[in-house]
Amino acid sequence: MTTATDVPVRRRGVLRAVLATARGRITAGFLLLLFACCLLAPVIAPADPLHQNLQEILRTPSGAHWLGTDSLGRDVLSRLLYGGRSSIVGILEGVAAQLVVAVPLGVATGYLGGRFDRFVMRLADIVMSVPVIVILLAILAIFDHSIAAAMITLGVLGASGMMRIIRGTAMTVRQELYVSAAELLGLSRTQIIFRHILPRCRGVIIVQTSLFAALAIGIQTGLTFLGLGPPPPAATWGGMVNEAATTLSTQPWLLAPSGGLIALTVLALGVLGDTVRDVTAQNHTSSGGLRVKPARRRPDVAQAPVPEGTALLSVRDLSVSFLTPRGEVEVLTGVGFDLDAGQTLGLVGESGSGKSVTARAVLGLLEANGAVTGGSVIFDGRDLTRATRRQLAALRGTRIALISQEPMVALDPSFRIGSQLSEIVRSHARLSREAARRRVLELMEMVELPDPEEMAKRYPFQISGGMAQRVAIAAALAGSPDLLIADEPTTALDVTVQADVLALLRRLQRETGMAVLLVTHDWGVVADICTHVAVMYAGQVVEQAPVEQVFGAPAHPYTAALMASSPEKAPRRTPIDAIAGAVPPPGAHPDGCRFRDRCALSAAECADDDIPLVRLNEERVSRCIRTELLQAQP
Numbered sequence: 001m002t003t004a005t006d007v008p009v010r011r012r013g014v015l016r017a018v019l020a021t022a023r024g025r026i027t028a029g030f031l032l033l034l035f036a037c038c039l040l041a042p043v044i045a046p047a048d049p050l051h052q053n054l055q056e057i058l059r060t061p062s063g064a065h066w067l068g069t070d071s072l073g074r075d076v077l078s079r080l081l082y083g084g085r086s087s088i089v090g091i092l093e094g095v096a097a098q099l100v101v102a103v104p105l106g107v108a109t110g111y112l113g114g115r116f117d118r119f120v121m122r123l124a125d126i127v128m129s130v131p132v133i134v135i136l137l138a139i140l141a142i143f144d145h146s147i148a149a150a151m152i153t154l155g156v157l158g159a160s161g162m163m164r165i166i167r168g169t170a171m172t173v174r175q176e177l178y179v180s181a182a183e184l185l186g187l188s189r190t191q192i193i194f195r196h197i198l199p200r201c202r203g204v205i206i207v208q209t210s211l212f213a214a215l216a217i218g219i220q221t222g223l224t225f226l227g228l229g230p231p232p233p234a235a236t237w238g239g240m241v242n243e244a245a246t247t248l249s250t251q252p253w254l255l256a257p258s259g260g261l262i263a264l265t266v267l268a269l270g271v272l273g274d275t276v277r278d279v280t281a282q283n284h285t286s287s288g289g290l291r292v293k294p295a296r297r298r299p300d301v302a303q304a305p306v307p308e309g310t311a312l313l314s315v316r317d318l319s320v321s322f323l324t325p326r327g328e329v330e331v332l333t334g335v336g337f338d339l340d341a342g343q344t345l346g347l348v349g350e351s352g353s354g355k356s357v358t359a360r361a362v363l364g365l366l367e368a369n370g371a372v373t374g375g376s377v378i379f380d381g382r383d384l385t386r387a388t389r390r391q392l393a394a395l396r397g398t399r400i401a402l403i404s405q406e407p408m409v410a411l412d413p414s415f416r417i418g419s420q421l422s423e424i425v426r427s428h429a430r431l432s433r434e435a436a437r438r439r440v441l442e443l444m445e446m447v448e449l450p451d452p453e454e455m456a457k458r459y460p461f462q463i464s465g466g467m468a469q470r471v472a473i474a475a476a477l478a479g480s481p482d483l484l485i486a487d488e489p490t491t492a493l494d495v496t497v498q499a500d501v502l503a504l505l506r507r508l509q510r511e512t513g514m515a516v517l518l519v520t521h522d523w524g525v526v527a528d529i530c531t532h533v534a535v536m537y538a539g540q541v542v543e544q545a546p547v548e549q550v551f552g553a554p555a556h557p558y559t560a561a562l563m564a565s566s567p568e569k570a571p572r573r574t575p576i577d578a579i580a581g582a583v584p585p586p587g588a589h590p591d592g593c594r595f596r597d598r599c600a601l602s603a604a605e606c607a608d609d610d611i612p613l614v615r616l617n618e619e620r621v622s623r624c625i626r627t628e629l630l631q632a633q634p
């Protein structure tokens, strides 16, 4: 789900997420310290880097010379610090040149495409074929050994690689639905580039920049080592390595400070780049830089309508947080429910109550800025919150399948439906082409697609939304899952088609005996196919019970209000009884009962403490202390 707030979330999130990892903190800290020390060299260096003392040549570290002295008795630490200044300035010049060329061109070619893209790409091909070292040597000769000129040239020549990568990312983002929506809403190209494309490219830009910086240090050191940089006695890291090499047999220590510092700097830049890549990649199982707390057990919470241990899916005390510009916000708090084979549990609630996040957390598919911070998701006896990415990937599609609101998004428009289904079928079982074809036709029949043979030959854009949802259901069934998670599977469909798809889901569930977790905000859908319902409000389950009991008499004022506001319940031509106010955003919930500000039955004690789930009967729980009052109402 992409919200209007996503862009700033990502902008602030990368730095925080990098710093939340140990390697991010260590490498960023080391580089910052190095940069600060080098830039402050005139203030902190213990000696003049050019001052020679022939009485004290080739000394090992001592109190007077922390890193020893070189063959002319100069203080190695001071020379390293001063040499670092020119290295850093050179790197910054190269990085700046690379960014100035690569970012605008990469974003523009990826987003605009067309002739401009083709022209720039051909130019990039030519630049990439140029031998960089020859050009650098020529530049150094022309510009009198100017490292700045060499680094700027390196930045410009290296920009074509970075530009290609940014272009690829921009092309992907261009195809996202929210970018199309922004275009339809009339945002200008510049606005779209700055609001949507650039923030998504930020990760790759940082990664490429740190890799380029590492490369630039290597090349700069090589050039100064060969004496192609500033002439002696100027302090440069490469020059120091050169000096150390000449005295290697008499004083091997001399190589350690310069060689070690160069190696550490290159390593730190590489690791920092990797860390940025890891936190910005859509690594759905990463903690997104959030600290995972052990499950908080609340002994007073009676949230197990099905006895613990027997349910196929048992979500216990699940908490999920996201990193946002306002810091870490808890979006789910102690969510719990059970779902057994053959049951269909409807997760209902207003927009923003946490239904989709719950479904994604069960699948281990939270966005990179989110993480499960407590609780467990026990599926068939295994805690999925502790499963590795590989284990989760092995479960998804086989034992747990997902169908979403937008079936078309899951179908690749460039392949025929039959071939896409066949690929999925063959990923689950080793089947010959012919056996896979038969299985595809069988699945298509199962989901009641008319004329499967003919349908298999069609492309996704040649079928309707309802048909596409049936194809998506067939794909989900290919692995014979035990649990099907359906996130608003009928919301995008025509009303008549909705009924058909629901009937299909009901029949398939009856025949296969799978459990279904259905996210919806439609009570009609709940009444139609659910056996149980869990009502969510502001990141908590406020009531869970079998559907008949909920429809008989809601046991939470929110359930009652939600049902009353349902369009299906309202008599024709009467206004819908909408719930006043809105779901409080995560992080801004009132104390005590989260619904109390909107609740007609709210009393002073509702604000006192967190309201626990109270067991009303064997199969029913409610997070309300005034349930009797509600049920006494006509």
Ligand SMILES: Nc1ncnc2c1ncn2[C@@H]1O[C@H](COP(=O)(O)OP(=O)(O)OP(=O)(O)O)[C@@H](O)[C@H]1O
Binding pocket: 001, 003, 009, 322, 323, 324, 331, 349, 350, 351, 352, 353, 354, 355, 356, 357, 358, 367, 369, 370, 521, 585, 586
């Ligand atoms: N990646 C994210 N970063 C920050 N906040 C998020 C993220 N994803 C979801 N949220 C927040 O979590 C809350 C619950 O979102 P969720 O999508 O689960 O609601 P929902 O009940 O499914 O609503 P809807 O029916 O509109 O999809 C919302 O306040 C949403 O803004």
